[in-house]
Amino acid sequence: MSTTTQPSTKEGITNRWHTLRTSKTWQRGIRHFFSYFVLMLGAVFMLFPMLWMISASFKPVWQIFSDPPIWIPQHWEEVRAGNTNRTFNLWETEVDGAREKVIRIGTRRYTTVIDSSKLSNLRSVPADQLGEAVATNVGDAVLNVRPWTVDGVSRDVIALARDGDNFVIVEVADVQEAVARFPLDEVNGGGRVTPVVEGVEFRGREITTEDGLTLQIIPIGPESALDIVGAPEVAARATLVSSSQLRDAGFAEVGETELRLSQIGDDDTQKYVVLAQESWQPIINEAVLDQFAFVAPRAQLGERQAGLVGSVEMQVTQYSPEDGEPIDVAILISGTNESLVIKVADAQTLRLAQGGGLITARGDTYGRIPFRVQDGFEDNGETNSVALVGDSRDMTLIVPQEAVTEAFDVSPSQLSRAMYPQLSLSGYTEAMQTKVADTYFPTFFRNSFVLVLLNTIGHVLSCVVVAYAFARLRAPGKNFLFLVLLSTMMLPFPVTLVPVYELFTQLNMVNTLWPLFIRSFFGNAFLIFMLRQFFSSIPRELEDAARIDGANVWQVIWNVIVPLSKPAIATVIIFTFWWTWNSFLEPFIYLSSPELFPVSVGLNFFQDQYATIYYDRLIAASVMSMVPMIIIFFFAQRYFIEGIQLTGMKG
Amino acid sequence: MLQRLGINRRSTLAQREAFLFYILIIPWVIGFVVFLGYPMLRSLYLSFTDYNLLSPPTWVGLRNYERIVNDPAFWQSVKVTLIYALGSVPGGTIIALALAMVLSQKLRGVNFWRTIFFLPSILSSIAVALLWLYIFRPEGGLLNIVLGWFGIKGPGWVTSETWALPALIIMSWWSVGGQIVIYLAGLKGIPESLYEVAEIDGANGWAKFRNVTLPMLSPTIFFNVVLAIIGALQVFDAGWVMTRGGPNDATLFYMLNLYRRAFQFVQMGYASALAWILFIIIMVITLLVIRSSAAWVYYETEQK
Numbered sequence: 001m002s003t004t005t006q007p008s009t010k011e012g013i014t015n016r017w018h019t020l021r022t023s024k025t026w027q028r029g030i031r032h033f034f035s036y037f038v039l040m041l042g043a044v045f046m047l048f049p050m051l052w053m054i055s056a057s058f059k060p061v062w063q064i065f066s067d068p069p070i071w072i073p074q075h076w077e078e079v080r081a082g083n084t085n086r087t088f089n090l091w092e093t094e095v096d097g098a099r100e101k102v103i104r105i106g107t108r109r110y111t112t113v114i115d116s117s118k119l120s121n122l123r124s125v126p127a128d129q130l131g132e133a134v135a136t137n138v139g140d141a142v143l144n145v146r147p148w149t150v151d152g153v154s155r156d157v158i159a160l161a162r163d164g165d166n167f168v169i170v171e172v173a174d175v176q177e178a179v180a181r182f183p184l185d186e187v188n189g190g191g192r193v194t195p196v197v198e199g200v201e202f203r204g205r206e207i208t209t210e211d212g213l214t215l216q217i218i219p220i221g222p223e224s225a226l227d228i229v230g231a232p233e234v235a236a237r238a239t240l241v242s243s244s245q246l247r248d249a250g251f252a253e254v255g256e257t258e259l260r261l262s263q264i265g266d267d268d269t270q271k272y273v274v275l276a277q278e279s280w281q282p283i284i285n286e287a288v289l290d291q292f293a294f295v296a297p298r299a300q301l302g303e304r305q306a307g308l309v310g311s312v313e314m315q316v317t318q319y320s321p322e323d324g325e326p327i328d329v330a331i332l333i334s335g336t337n338e339s340l341v342i343k344v345a346d347a348q349t350l351r352l353a354q355g356g357g358l359i360t361a362r363g364d365t366y367g368r369i370p371f372r373v374q375d376g377f378e379d380n381g382e383t384n385s386v387a388l389v390g391d392s393r394d395m396t397l398i399v400p401q402e403a404v405t406e407a408f409d410v411s412p413s414q415l416s417r418a419m420y421p422q423l424s425l426s427g428y429t430e431a432m433q434t435k436v437a438d439t440y441f442p443t444f445f446r447n448s449f450v451l452v453l454l455n456t457i458g459h460v461l462s463c464v465v466v467a468y469a470f471a472r473l474r475a476p477g478k479n480f481l482f483l484v485l486l487s488t489m490m491l492p493f494p495v496t497l498v499p500v501y502e503l504f505t506q507l508n509m510v511n512t513l514w515p516l517f518i519r520s521f522f523g524n525a526f527l528i529f530m531l532r533q534f535f536s537s538i539p540r541e542l543e544d545a546a547r548i549d550g551a552n553v554w555q556v557i558w559n560v561i562v563p564l565s566k567p568a569i570a571t572v573i574i575f576t577f578w579w580t581w582n583s584f585l586e587p588f589i590y591l592s593s594p595e596l597f598p599v600s601v602g603l604n605f606f607q608d609q610y611a612t613i614y615y616d617r618l619i620a621a622s623v624m625s626m627v628p629m630i631i632i633f634f635f636a637q638r639y640f641i642e643g644i645q646l647t648g649m650k651g
Numbered sequence: 652m653l654q655r656l657g658i659n660r661r662s663t664l665a666q667r668e669a670f671l672f673y674i675l676i677i678p679w680v681i682g683f684v685v686f687l688g689y690p691m692l693r694s695l696y697l698s699f700t701d702y703n704l705l706s707p708p709t710w711v712g713l714r715n716y717e718r719i720v721n722d723p724a725f726w727q728s729v730k731v732t733l734i735y736a737l738g739s740v741p742g743g744t745i746i747a748l749a750l751a752m753v754l755s756q757k758l759r760g761v762n763f764w765r766t767i768f769f770l771p772s773i774l775s776s777i778a779v780a781l782l783w784l785y786i787f788r789p790e791g792g793l794l795n796i797v798l799g800w801f802g803i804k805g806p807g808w809v810t811s812e813t814w815a816l817p818a819l820i821i822m823s824w825w826s827v828g829g830q831i832v833i834y835l836a837g838l839k840g841i842p843e844s845l846y847e848v849a850e851i852d853g854a855n856g857w858a859k860f861r862n863v864t865l866p867m868l869s870p871t872i873f874f875n876v877v878l879a880i881i882g883a884l885q886v887f888d889a890g891w892v893m894t895r896g897g898p899n900d901a902t903l904f905y906m907l908n909l910y911r912r913a914f915q916f917v918q919m920g921y922a923s924a925l926a927w928i929l930f931i932i933i934m935v936i937t938l939l940v941i942r943s944s945a946a947w948v949y950y951e952t953e954q955k
Contacts, residue, residue: 031856035753039764042750047767052793053782065791067799083896175736214893262838359768392740437764463676474786475669481676488687492885492933494909498689498919503890505704509952584888589914600777607781622781632714637766640773644829645836 001308002357003394051249055337061616063465075422079103081275082238085379086354088275090418092231102229102417105275108257108409109184111222113217114160118178124166125150130159135222138172141181144222144436145172160220161202168200178568183258185251186433187219226409228257236404238275239354242313243394246274255407261294279355282312282390284347285402286373289332289387293348295367297330297338304331310350314390317341326517330387340369340389352395353377353386355548360613361388362435375429383429407650427620434617437594437605444602451581451598458520459527459576460569467531468557472543489525493551501589515590516583516598520576523591527572534568535561571639574632578640581629699922703917715924727900727923728908730743731816731931735904736883738820744876747827751834753821772828776888783822809893810946812901819889819902825944830875837871838864848885868951877940884933905929 056064058073062612078087088103095102122548131147137155138145148157148169157169190205195216204218215257249261249271263270309316309330319341320326329341353374361372372388432441439625470482504515508517534631546560562569584600591597606621633640698715700708719725750768754761771779786793787808795805806814845863854862887906892895896903896911909929913922 031756032758035756035758038749038753039758042753043714043767044744045763046771046828049782049793049825050771053785064785065788067791067796069793069796337816437685452806460684466676467677471670473668473675474665475672478672484683485679488683490881490937491687492881492930494885495908495930496687496690496696497694497909497912497926498923499693500686502704502914502919503685503690519682520677522686523679528679538916553675577774582777584775584777584891584912589910590729597915600775603777607892618781619785622778625778629773629775630770633770634766635767640769642830643764644832 004308010113011588032551044504051129053619053621055306057427057616057620058425059616060426061614064619072421072422073418074417075424077101077420078417079235080231082240083237084238084240084354084397085357086276086397087349090237091229091416093229093417096410102415103232103235104227104415105230105234105273105404105407106228106259107225107561108228109182110181110226110409111187111219111221112143112179113182113187113219114175114206115178115180115215115432115573116197116218119170119197119338121170121174121176121220122160122198122200123169125169127165127167130157130167130169135158136168137175138179141179142222142224143179143220160218161200163200176312177461181224182217184223186258187217190217222406224410224411227415228259228407229410229415230404230407233454234399235275237399238397239399240280240395241275243396243468245395246272246398252401253422254401254404255459257407257409259319259404259407261401262396271401273353273401273404275399277396279392280352280395281355281358281388281392282314282349282350283353283358283374283377284332284389285384286385287388288346288349288390289340289366293332293340293342293366295338295369298336301329301331301339301341302326307344309344310348311530312350312352312390313393314347314350316344330390332387333366333369335369338367338369340366340371340511350389351379353379355392357389358601362458375433376426383426385433402562422614427616428613428624431617431621431624434606434610434614436602436609437597439597439602441606443595444597444599445624447513447596448598448600451513452577454513454517455580456573456576458517458522459524459572462521462523463527464557464562464565464569467528467535470528470559471532471535472540478573485525489529497589504590510590511592512590513596516587518582527575530571530643531568532566533646538564542636559608565643567639570636571643573637573645574636577632578629656817660740671882678787683937684724689942694923694926697821698919698927702919704919708920715921716928718921719924719928724903724908728905731901731903732884732886734816735820735823735886736816738879739823739883740876740879742820743824743827743830743870743879743937744866745836746824748826748868748872748874751831751838752860754831755838765831766792767799768831769828772826776825777892779822779826780889780892787818787893791851810898812898815898815902819893823886823894829877833875833899834868837868869948873940873944877937878941880936881911881933884929884936 055073059070060076062072063070077090078088080087090103092099093102093124093376094100125148129148129150131142131149133146135142135321136145137143144362145156145159146169147154147157156172157168158172158175159167161168187205188205193206194201194206194214195204195218196202205266206212206214206216245264246262247265249263249268251258252261252271254273259273264275265270293562296319300320300322302320304315304317306313307316307330315334316328316330317330317423318326319329328344330344330347331339331341332347333340334641357377358372358374361374364371366371373385374388375385376383377386378564436444470478470485500515501510504510507514509515509518510537542564543556543560546556551559581598582600583598587601588604592600594602597605603625606618611618653807697708697711699712700715701711702708710914754764754768757766789805789810790808792805792808798805808818809815825878845867846859849859849863854935885906886904887910890902890904890907891910894902896907905925906929907924910926912918
């Protein structure tokens, strides 16, 4: 729009001239502000979803759905528990004014109690005078404080007991000295007593404080859970023992809190702190299983007994082959008539994995014996597919009591994850290794590229020739045919969907790539139209020169027209790439063998199979499927735009 | 004699040129006949038959059409598809037009903005659907998280019967980049002099838009609207990936219904009848738009 103002000769008054100019500048300012505002809105709508998805593709699965959102992919710091493959995540919390990294080593439940000897000024009031309870901090304890409203005056009270239709209450101000937070296990460990205060009998407990005082307390709640945290170094001394070996060994003060201790069997010289009690599963690398495991009929297996294989207790037995010496084998998967076994000597890499890391295992079979496989399992810096073998068992991670020197309680809200920004590539690497309908993702890419190549060859060969005819040659009926060509661009494709499918069925081409590229060798109305417009703009003289030299029509097309039409041919190639890469319905209809799927169909199957468990991989796969188009777009945006403008304007 | 020879030679040349023309367009003619002309007639014929691909089609007259008209799924699919078109086409046109208008001003970084707006429209519908599926997730989806900041509890979007179709419509607005490019070219084609004349007549921004931009751009808008309607009525990919037509047929697009009949139930005759009904619906709507265009499309030649 023109920003020049009208000639000043019209009005000679400088003053007005000035006003006009400032108002124009002002208007332009508003218009620019408005324009940029619309652009920003548009950019947020157009760009943000995509950036969000790209960011998600670099996140582990739990960050993809976290609320509040984690905008930038993070790495959650972790430490290994001893020499196991389990890790503890690190948390950050404030300790004496400094931020420190800790691990969670347990939880402890607390409740609020009242010292009955300090309780006074009780009242009994009708229930309808009390409002809703709100958990409120009083000192370092939490109380369920209710408003007590009578004669328009509201006071904060707590309810202590029921008295028929009435509640026995006490004002918060009167109990501030009397309340405290106590560990629930200590409270419950005290003997039952029934203190009487101002004629009201309470159910209480008798406990002994650190100072040796005996108190009668009334637990009034609410209960709260606090996390017990300790220094990360504790994890390194962790060992894994079978839960059945552990005996309870009472409580002990550790740091500023109290921890439940355990001992192994009857050995009470060494006490342990329990870090975690979980289900663990024996695993073995799938490659090892594929190489060494074999199926043995039940009849050839001896009596089973428990035995150590590597570091894991497994069922072991003797296998007596029909010809040969008996050998010691470990039973990996036990079936009714036959079992999957492995020589003990070959199974030294057998190890335990914590069950939580194996929840996404897929089913597989060895012969007739089914088992489960976890892909992308990480331990000791390696990523493997591991087979789940044998039975899961309850295991406990313990550390010697003296290893835990510092430990204290914090409320969960005071803990924040110890993280730093880091792109996780596991979604990508695992997506490439994930079986989708019996095939792997790179195959889909290969198929798409093959189709792009074939369609490009087809379109360039056919469209150039046909467009040349329409651009240069005169013939009766040409205009009519050109009109027909243009009208086919608008034709809805569903009308031909069924008969064309029937045709390819009769040609035995269903479930081959043929239906997806053969038609490009017969031209495409849109591309023919575009090329024709371009060819028409090439001066005829250039052709005539070649003709005089004796070139025939093929030579003219390929030696004169095509070299001059590189931008138009590029547009043909790019549009072919675009359509082929993104086409879904046709390959979806024609193909049933996964090894033929192009990316679009493969992605659809990926979603069907894994959207619930491998969302990180699904998103990474989606982003990968976009990458070729995005690269082409940035290098050849001009051709997209010109092609769309040309046909969009004139079609 | 010479003259006759010359005429002969010229006519031979013309004949040879015409002959060459017909030779060169053979690929297209074959393609047209085999993959377009014949299939259209064949599908018209099939629409009057029962056909399951295995045994030969049996003539049933108008029975397919009768069954379609009495099928609630058909009417549901027509309703869903029309609502989708009514939401996606005007909304998309307004968004594309607004962004193109802004971009047509001499702002800094026009190419940068154009790239941003154009990029989504080149991505595959499957990847785009997966992207929006993530945005629309009821739990942990970005849209509901953002709504939560304003105290709004977002719906289940694609799992909700009420909101699944609006979600798909919103998604369709994301891919209007092609239209923006076309409008941008159309706006560039409007002569500057028209605006100058309007300014001299005292027209303000809105009046200039109303009296210059809109009439001059109306043929482009018209063409785009027709194409967008045709596209919206044939949408399949987004509905298939995001909802499979659910929940409870709330997003059963016409093409999803057709796909089910043709390739899940293998009722090729029935599906052909559906295809022809869609063909007729598209033709009628296109004709209606063309007829109405006389009232709102301005062609420069009219005034000459």
